[in-house]
Amino acid sequence: xxxxxxxxxxxxxxxxxxxxxxxxxxxxxxxxxxxxxxxxxxxxxxxxxxxxxxxxxxxxxxxxxxxxxxxxxxxxxxxxxxxxxxxxxxxxxxxxxxxxxxxxxxxxxxxxxxxxxxxxxxxxxxxxxxxxxxxxxxxxxxxxxxxxxxxxxxxxxxxxxxxxxxxxxxxxxxxxxxxxxxxxxxxxxxxxxxxxxxxxxxxxxxxxxxxxxxxxxxxxxxxxxxxxxxxxxxxxxxxxxxxxxxxxxxxxxxxxxxxxxxxxxxxxxxxxxxxxxxxxxxxxxxxxxxxxxxxxxxxxxxxxxxxxxxxxxxxxxxxxxxxxxxxxxxxxxxxxxxxxxxxx
Amino acid sequence: xxxxxxxxxxxxxxxxxxxxxxxxxxxxxxxxxxxxxxxxxxxxxxxxxxxxxxxxxxxxxxxxxxxxxxxxxxxxxxxxxxxxxxxxxxxxxxxxxxxxxxxxxxxxxxxxxxxxxxxxxxxxxxxxxxxxxxxxxxxxxxxxxxxxxxxxxxxxxxxxxxxxxxxxxxxxxxxxxxxxxxxxxxxxxxxxxxxxxxxxxxxxxxxxxxxxxxxxxxxxxxxxxxxxxxxxxxxxxxxxxxxxxxxxxxxxxxxxxxxxxxxxxxxxxxxxxxxxxxxxxxxxxxxxxxxxxxxxxxxxx
Numbered sequence: 001x002x003x004x005x006x007x008x009x010x011x012x013x014x015x016x017x018x019x020x021x022x023x024x025x026x027x028x029x030x031x032x033x034x035x036x037x038x039x040x041x042x043x044x045x046x047x048x049x050x051x052x053x054x055x056x057x058x059x060x061x062x063x064x065x066x067x068x069x070x071x072x073x074x075x076x077x078x079x080x081x082x083x084x085x086x087x088x089x090x091x092x093x094x095x096x097x098x099x100x101x102x103x104x105x106x107x108x109x110x111x112x113x114x115x116x117x118x119x120x121x122x123x124x125x126x127x128x129x130x131x132x133x134x135x136x137x138x139x140x141x142x143x144x145x146x147x148x149x150x151x152x153x154x155x156x157x158x159x160x161x162x163x164x165x166x167x168x169x170x171x172x173x174x175x176x177x178x179x180x181x182x183x184x185x186x187x188x189x190x191x192x193x194x195x196x197x198x199x200x201x202x203x204x205x206x207x208x209x210x211x212x213x214x215x216x217x218x219x220x221x222x223x224x225x226x227x228x229x230x231x232x233x234x235x236x237x238x239x240x241x242x243x244x245x246x247x248x249x250x251x252x253x254x255x256x257x258x259x260x261x262x263x264x265x266x267x268x269x270x271x272x273x274x275x276x277x278x279x280x281x282x283x284x285x286x287x288x289x290x291x292x293x294x295x296x297x298x299x300x301x302x303x304x305x306x307x308x309x310x311x312x313x314x315x316x317x318x319x320x321x322x323x324x325x326x327x328x329x330x331x332x333x334x335x336x337x338x339x340x341x342x343x344x
Numbered sequence: 345x346x347x348x349x350x351x352x353x354x355x356x357x358x359x360x361x362x363x364x365x366x367x368x369x370x371x372x373x374x375x376x377x378x379x380x381x382x383x384x385x386x387x388x389x390x391x392x393x394x395x396x397x398x399x400x401x402x403x404x405x406x407x408x409x410x411x412x413x414x415x416x417x418x419x420x421x422x423x424x425x426x427x428x429x430x431x432x433x434x435x436x437x438x439x440x441x442x443x444x445x446x447x448x449x450x451x452x453x454x455x456x457x458x459x460x461x462x463x464x465x466x467x468x469x470x471x472x473x474x475x476x477x478x479x480x481x482x483x484x485x486x487x488x489x490x491x492x493x494x495x496x497x498x499x500x501x502x503x504x505x506x507x508x509x510x511x512x513x514x515x516x517x518x519x520x521x522x523x524x525x526x527x528x529x530x531x532x533x534x535x536x537x538x539x540x541x542x543x544x545x546x547x548x549x550x551x552x553x554x555x556x557x558x559x560x561x562x563x564x565x566x567x568x569x570x571x572x573x574x575x576x577x578x579x580x581x582x583x584x585x586x587x588x589x590x591x592x593x594x595x596x597x598x599x600x601x602x603x604x605x606x607x608x609x610x611x612x613x614x615x616x617x618x619x620x621x622x623x624x625x626x627x628x629x630x631x632x633x634x635x636x637x638x639x640x641x642x643x644x645x
Contacts, residue, residue, distance in 0.1 A: 236434035239404055242422045244451040244501075254447070258438045337438030337481070 069308035074315070077308035085131040095124045130294060130309075134316060137290035140207060141279045141324075144214025145272050152219045152271070153264060156226025157252065160260070166227065177220040181213050181278040185286055188212045206288035213282045214275040221270035229263025230256055258337060265332040272328055276321045291317055348377025349537060350401070350505060355410035357396050370396060371564040374410070375621055376556055378505070381535040385548040386566075387600065388558030394541045398507050401539060402428050414505060424452050427503035431510045433494040435482040442478035445469060445497050452501040468500035469493075471530055488519035492526065499530060508540040512547065521580055524550055532577055545596045549574070550583055556622065557599050570596060571626040588628040595627035 051071050061068035069077070099119070106116055128136070159165045192208045203211075233256050241251040283292025295313050298306045356372035371393035378384050388394050399405035401412055403422040412419040414426070435444050445465040450456070456464070469478065472492040482490050491511060498506055512520040524547060531538065531551075542548050548555045549572055557568040574586050583589055 234434075236430050236432060237436065239428070239430065240434050240436075242404060243402060243424075243426070243428045244448055245422060245424055246451060250451075255436065258436070 063307065065302055065307050066304045069311050073308040074311045077305055078312045078315075080305075081130040081309065081312060085129040088126055088129045088132075091126060092124045095126075128289060130313070130316075133289065133291050133294045134320065136207075137279060137283065137292070138320065140210045140283075140288075140290055141214055141272075141276050143207075144211035144279070145218050145275050147211065148215040148218030148271060148275070149222060149268060151215075152222035152267070153226055156223040156264070156267070157230050157256065157260075159223065160227035160230025161252070161256065166231070169223075173220060173223060176216075177224070181217040182281055182285060184216050185209070185213050185282055188216070189286060206286065209286055210279055210282050210288045210290060214279050217278045218271035218275045221274065222264070222267040225267025225270070226260065226264045229260030229267075232263070233259045262332070262336055265328065265336065269325060269328045269332070272324050273321065276317075276324055280317055349380040349382075349415065350378040350539075351411075351413040352376050352378075352397075352401070353411050353413070355397065355400060355407050355412070357393055357400075357405075358408040369563045370561050371558070371566075372409070374566045376566055376569060377621070378537060378539055380537055383531060383538045383540070383551055383553050384556060385540050385542050385552035385554075386556040386558060387542060387545065387548055387596065388564065389560050389600070392558045392561040392564035394558060395509055398428075398509050398539065398541055401505070402426050402507050404428075424501060425504045427498035427501050427506045429491075429494050429498045429506070429508040429511045431513050433482070433487075433490045435490060435493055435497075437482050440479045440481055441474065441485065441493050442466070442469065444482070444493055445500050448497045448501050465496075465500055468496040471499065471533070472496040472526055486519075487515055488523055491515060491523060495523075495527065495530075499534065499536065504537060506536050506538045508538060510541045510543065513543065520544075520547070525580060527551065528578060545593055545600070548572075548596070549589065549592055550578060550580060555596065557596065566622045568599065568625045569622045571624065571628075573626060573628055591627045595625065 055070040055072070058068040058070040099122070103116055103119055106119065155169075159169050189209050192205055192212065196205060196208060237255050237259060238251075241255050246254065279290065280292040280295070282288065283290035284296045285292075287293055287296065291313055295310050298309045298313070353375050354372075355374040357370045358367040358372075359370065360367050370391075374393075374397060376384075386394050386397070396405055400407045401419065403419050403426065419426075436447065439447060442462070442465055445468060446461050449461045449465050453461070466478070469475065472495055474489060474492050474496065477485060477489065482493065485493065491514075495508075495511065498508075512523060515523065528551060530536075538551075540551065542551075552572050555570040555572060556566050557570060559565050559567045570592065572592055574583060574588055574592070
């Protein structure tokens with residue numbers, strides 16, 4: 001900053017200009033500091049204050065399961081959950097190791113191949129750990145969300161393109177949109193158990209229940225936003241497609257769809273957020289495997305560590321939800337043509 | 345009457361009034377012809393229905409009365425034989441400059457090979473003086489460049505009639521001048537038939553063979569067809585020195601400022617229209633009575 005000022009004095013010998021340069025460079029360094037404060041210092045500070053309040057506040061709350069967990073207890077339980085997962089993994093590896101040696105022995109003893117196959121088909125049946133519950137939940141939410149998107153995006157496009165369809169679907173959408181997903185859950189459970197009857201099911205019923213409940217909630221924001229995006233395609237672009245005599249399909253895929261991608265993604269992000277929240281509740285209520293079941297089991301378990309473990313789950317649920325949202329945002333950035341779009 | 349390449353006959357646009365009131369007539373009895381290779385501009389105040397006429401010619405809008413016949417066939421909808429340059433460019437923002445043009449070229453000639461489409465598109469990008477920005481998105485171009493892409497897109501489909509809706513309306517004066525010159529050059533190379541809306545009298549004189557003057561709406565009419573008998577090739581800097589330039593300009597400005605009101609539909613009686621076509625005017629052959637200095641100065645304001 002000083003160097004700049006000196007050099008400019010030499011070159012121009014104009015005090016006014018010097019001062020201007022000084023001001024400008026001072027402003028730019030000031031800006032960097034401000035940006036640093038905004039992006040780093042403030043969030044870290046806020047987090048520290050939050051931790052402090054949590055720690056102090058938690059100590060004041062005495063429950064029947066002991067003192068409400070503070071950050072330290074939660075950290076400990078997070079470590080414990082990770083260790084449980086590690087040891088469970090080791091046990092699982094052991095199980096398969098033993099199975100292999102038994103299979104080898106049996107083969108050496110000349111056991112028929114079909115019996116060996118039957119031996120092999122036995123899966124490990126350890127109890128699900130926290131990590132495996134997280135994985136289950138992620139898989140369920142992804143399936144439900146993808147199914148919903150496959151239905152909602154084309155439907156939204158059709159509704160957005162046609163006034164008649166819009167008028168036909170609008171009351172139905174408006175009616176179902178505000179319904180709490182948990183009201184669907186008993187219905188979904190009954191329908192799945194009566195319709196999905198198979199000797200060798202590809203998916204477990206509990207998975208279908210959770211996934212379909214997620215689907216039912218993910219449909220609406222995507223349909224609505226897609227329809228709004230599609231019907232809001234600029235009149236000029238539609239005129240371009242008319243002047244170029246594009247057929248319906250080309251018009252839809254080349255003009256309508258790209259120009260409504262930002263809105264479609266807004267809908268998808270909303271849907272995924274709702275879906276993730278709904279899934280946890282559905283798992284709790286229906287005892288379907290997943291994070292929700294973990295929370296519920298710990299609650300029923302009622303040990304002195306339960307609250308800390310639930311708190312770990314709460315934080316992980318938040319973290320996963322945040323990461324899912326970021327993932328959608330990244331996808332939106334990659335796909336969207338409007339790079340100037342402010343994405344939050 | 346010899347038949348023109350494009351015949352516009354008795355065009356009218358009326359909007360039904362809310363309730364049971366009388367329908368609002370934007371314009372009526374609009375009749376004119378456009379010859380092949382002719383550059384026709386239309387000038388009029390906002391609201392007189394210029395854009396509606398252009399949209400009807402394009403087939404994007406429908407007239408309440410009257411017909412448009414091009415090449416002996418009635419215009420009943422959009423066609424690739426009629427290209428349009430829109431006022432706000434209407435480029436596809438997710439496609440690059442080149443791909444915006446190939447998009448139109450492909451729609452025009454679906455059987456062309458990929459290479460041929462690209463080669464053809466590049467040729468027209470070059471024609472409007474755009475090289476090296478083929479891969480840029482419209483958002484990365486200036487307004488002037490965007491409008492050039494839009495013009496290149498329209499020319500690349502080689503329509504029989506090119507319709508331009510105030511193509512330079514959103515550009516600053518310097519850029520506008522540059523693109524006007526580009527347009528003259530392209531027109532001189534291609535002799536494309538053009539129908540263009542403008543608000544700018546100088547632009548109209550520079551570009552057009554003939555200028556249609558519309559009266560004020562509602563109930564607007566195409567009142568005059570003003571010949572621009574200034575020889576081509578024209579240049580922006582030279583044309584203002586042409587002895588006829590100011591006679592034409594003053595005639596246009598006076599008509600727009602003073603006479604458009606008295607020519608408007610509500611006062612049809614004052615200016616009897618002979619036949620269905622607008623009165624043909626050649627200001628260079630008129631007595632210089634109404635172009636004396638005081639009126640000139642008034643008009644220039």
